[in-house]
Amino acid sequence: MIYIPCMKVGQNDVKALINLEDHRKQLVSPLLNMRGIERHLNDFLANWGDHPYLMDISRSTLDIADGIIAERDLHNPANHFENKRAWLNEIKAPNNLLIPVVSWLDTDNPRNIIQQARLLLADFETIAIRVICSTEIAGASWDRAISILDAIANPENIIVILDFGDRSPFSTINGGALDHSFSTLVTYGIHSATLLSSSFPSQKPQAGTSSTAICHDIVWQAEAQHLNSSINLIYGDYAGTNPGAAVEYIPGMAVIPFASYYTPNEWWLKRLGRDKEFENYVQLARDIRQLPDYHGDEFCWATREYARISQTNERYGNNGVWNGLRANQHICATLQFLQHEDNGDNVSFDDIF
Numbered sequence: 001m002i003y004i005p006c007m008k009v010g011q012n013d014v015k016a017l018i019n020l021e022d023h024r025k026q027l028v029s030p031l032l033n034m035r036g037i038e039r040h041l042n043d044f045l046a047n048w049g050d051h052p053y054l055m056d057i058s059r060s061t062l063d064i065a066d067g068i069i070a071e072r073d074l075h076n077p078a079n080h081f082e083n084k085r086a087w088l089n090e091i092k093a094p095n096n097l098l099i100p101v102v103s104w105l106d107t108d109n110p111r112n113i114i115q116q117a118r119l120l121l122a123d124f125e126t127i128a129i130r131v132i133c134s135t136e137i138a139g140a141s142w143d144r145a146i147s148i149l150d151a152i153a154n155p156e157n158i159i160v161i162l163d164f165g166d167r168s169p170f171s172t173i174n175g176g177a178l179d180h181s182f183s184t185l186v187t188y189g190i191h192s193a194t195l196l197s198s199s200f201p202s203q204k205p206q207a208g209t210s211s212t213a214i215c216h217d218i219v220w221q222a223e224a225q226h227l228n229s230s231i232n233l234i235y236g237d238y239a240g241t242n243p244g245a246a247v248e249y250i251p252g253m254a255v256i257p258f259a260s261y262y263t264p265n266e267w268w269l270k271r272l273g274r275d276k277e278f279e280n281y282v283q284l285a286r287d288i289r290q291l292p293d294y295h296g297d298e299f300c301w302a303t304r305e306y307a308r309i310s311q312t313n314e315r316y317g318n319n320g321v322w323n324g325l326r327a328n329q330h331i332c333a334t335l336q337f338l339q340h341e342d343n344g345d346n347v348s349f350d351d352i353f
Contacts, residue, residue, distance in 0.1 A: 012324030036067025
């Protein structure tokens with residue numbers, strides 16, 4: 001496990017993951033945010049294979065009122081989140097490498113959270129705890145994480161997720177808050193920690209134009225890698241999405257074809273056409289294949305799709321389909337970067353400054 005991309009349990013996110021090749025699945029452990037529709041999870045479980053993955057449950061207002069989350073009352077804290085624990089044990093059946101995630105609101109009862117973690121460790125080899133951070137690692141969420149680690153007999157079986165959302169730490173210098181947090185986690189002997197963030201642009205270019213944007217996640221996480229060699233630090237991100245951006249369709253909203261391509265550490269972005277003119281994805285696929293840093297048609301599932309669409313003009317999809325393609329290509333390009341493959345175009349953590 002060298003990379004943890006955070007994805008929704010949605011149709012196109014699942015397609016992005018299950019279409020990864022086996023040699024890539026061996027290195028990726030996605031953090032899934034369960035939403036309401038269970039069949040998308042079933043698709044994932046049927047096609048992911050015998051590889052680890054992490055599972056959290058969405059707290060979005062729309063998600064918790066719909067589908068499996070509402071039907072099974074998965075956020076009910078009664079008996080230390082008994083409903084959630086029972087459900088996790090059920091979905092463990094097809095893949096016993098499931099890593100359940102303990103997350104919370106600051107208003108949740110501390111005892112229920114801590115006991116939930118202890119009970120999950122009795123049923124699962126490894127669990128994760130997800131700490132919601134702002135630009136600093138401090139406050140109620142961090143204090144809750146420390147309380148869990150204090151109460152657990154075997155913290156070596158815990159992955160700590162430091163989730164910065166669409167931000168990054170205020171400082172990654174030696175002696176700063178992030179450095180201090182790493183030192184604290186080292187004293188507990190945890191399994192590993194992952195940094196989760198997204199600098200994917202929340203603003204898209206005007207229709208008919210293209211732009212580029214720097215991926216700051218790789219930059220600040222590269223700095224973090226040098227802070228403490230004693231901690232097993234796993235790269236994480238939101239796989240080419242921005243968790244702070246609006247994602248729900250509002251009736252009447254213009255849906256302009258949008259494409260993005262990722263080469264560490266830069267995104268290329270383009271919008272083309274007008275509302276729902278999805279046939280413009282044929283030209284967008286051609287534009288991607290002409291980019292100077294294009295990885296080639298056989299690089300991944302997404303690039304194979306770009307090649308097919310550009311040549312056949314058929315089954316070009318819509319914005320949702322292309323969101324899945326973007327996530328797949330981003331994951332594969334990030335993996336290539338993390339593996340330091342010597343392909344003539346790749347860069348390492350030490351090369352980006």
